[in-house]
Structures are given as C-alpha cells and as structure tokens.
Amino acid sequence: MKVFTTGQVAKICKVAPRTVSKWFDSGRLKGYRIPGSQDRRIPREYLIKFLKEHGMPVNGLEDESFAKVLIVAQDQVLIENVKRELPEEKAFKVSTAFSGFDAGIQAESFHPDCIIVDFSIGKADALQICTNLRRNPEFSEVILIALLPDDGSSTSFDRSSLNETFRKPFDSALLAERLRTLVGSRKELV
Numbered sequence: 001m002k003v004f005t006t007g008q009v010a011k012i013c014k015v016a017p018r019t020v021s022k023w024f025d026s027g028r029l030k031g032y033r034i035p036g037s038q039d040r041r042i043p044r045e046y047l048i049k050f051l052k053e054h055g056m057p058v059n060g061l062e063d064e065s066f067a068k069v070l071i072v073a074q075d076q077v078l079i080e081n082v083k084r085e086l087p088e089e090k091a092f093k094v095s096t097a098f099s100g101f102d103a104g105i106q107a108e109s110f111h112p113d114c115i116i117v118d119f120s121i122g123k124a125d126a127l128q129i130c131t132n133l134r135r136n137p138e139f140s141e142v143i144l145i146a147l148l149p150d151d152g153s154s155t156s157f158d159r160s161s162l163n164e165t166f167r168k169p170f171d172s173a174l175l176a177e178r179l180r181t182l183v184g185s186r187k188e189l190v
Contacts, residue, residue, distance in 0.1 A: 002044040009042055066093045067183040070110055072103045073118035085176035100129045113183045114143040134161040143182045
C-alpha cells in the first residue's frame with residue numbers, strides 16, 4: 001500500500017503542508033498517525049477519494065493503481081468477455097485495438113501494463129506485433145499474452161517474447177486472475 005506524507009500530499013495538491021495537516025486533523029482527509037509521533041500518513045486510495053470528492057485533479061495517481069490492458073483482437077465477443085472480467089472496479093482499465101497499426105498507436109498513447117494479442121487476427125500479424133513490442137525498449141517490460149486459436153493448426157513459433165499463452169476457448173475469469181497476478185507482481189493494485 002502506497003502512503004504519502006503531508007508534504008508529498010501538499011506538493012500533489014499544490015497547497016502548503018499546513019493546509020494538508022488541517023484537512024487531516026478535521027477528518028476530511030483520512031489517514032493515520034505514526035505511533036509515538038505527530039507524523040501523519042495518507043494512503044493513496046484515501047488521497048484519490050479526497051481529490052475526487054473535492055474536484056481536484058488526480059495527477060496520474062489513479063493510473064498507478066490500475067492495471068492497463070490493451071486487447072488486440074477483431075472478435076467482438078472475445079473482447080466483451082474479457083472486458084467483463086476486467087472491470088474498473090477491480091482495478092483494470094481496458095483499451096482495444098483491431099490491427100497491428102492500431103495496436104502500435106494504442107500502445108504509445110495508453111502505456112499498457114499488459115497486451116493481449118489474439119492470434120486469430122493472423123499468425124504473421126500477431127507475431128509481428130509481439131516482435132515489434134519487444135524490440136522497443138519502452139515496451140520491454142510489458143506483459144504479453146497470446147490467445148492461440150484451437151483450430152487444429154500448428155502454432156509452433158518462438159514463444160520466448162511471450163509471458164503467457166491461452167488456447168481458445170479459455171476461461172476469461174482465469175485470464176483475469178492470471179493478469180492480476182502478473183501485473184500485481186510489478187505494481188500495487190487497489
């Protein structure tokens with residue numbers, strides 16, 4: 001759990017530390033005092049709630065606590081099934097791309113923690129997306145998950161660039177749980 005000092009909250013809110021102390025002491029900003037000290041600590045989720053309640057910008061704090069997932073697929077049913085298992089209430093933000101070109105644009109603007117590539121868009125295109133992402137140092141740490149078709153075709157290829165593979169049909173809830181584990185090992189989710 002990420003916590004902030006009153007000084008850090010003051011910088012985020014662009015106010016004096018004394019103002020943050022007043023918010024805390026009046027009970028408007030939730031947190032705790034360090035035992036045996038007057039120092040105050042404000043957990044991130046309480047800070048985000050406070051900022052939203054008072055119409056203040058969250059300055060990217062909210063994005064830190066979400067797992068951002070980019071789904072590259074053309075199958076609308078698959079996309080909806082995965083989205084249903086990855087709701088914002090469970091700390092997920094989902095974006096979709098329908099082609100390799102679209103995936104590149106989305107990856108640059110959305111900055112996903114995980115990219116799910118449905119190989120049903122075409123094995124060559126899917127492999128090219130994975131290869132391009134791994135070549136770019138900006139995306140070297142992004143979790144890559146492949147959804148492989150169960151059409152009896154041979155799916156032999158170098159899987160070293162992938163973190164995980166799922167063969168279709170798969171359990172979307174299992175995929176969501178695996179995502180939570182993989183992303184949770186790298187960042188703190190609410």
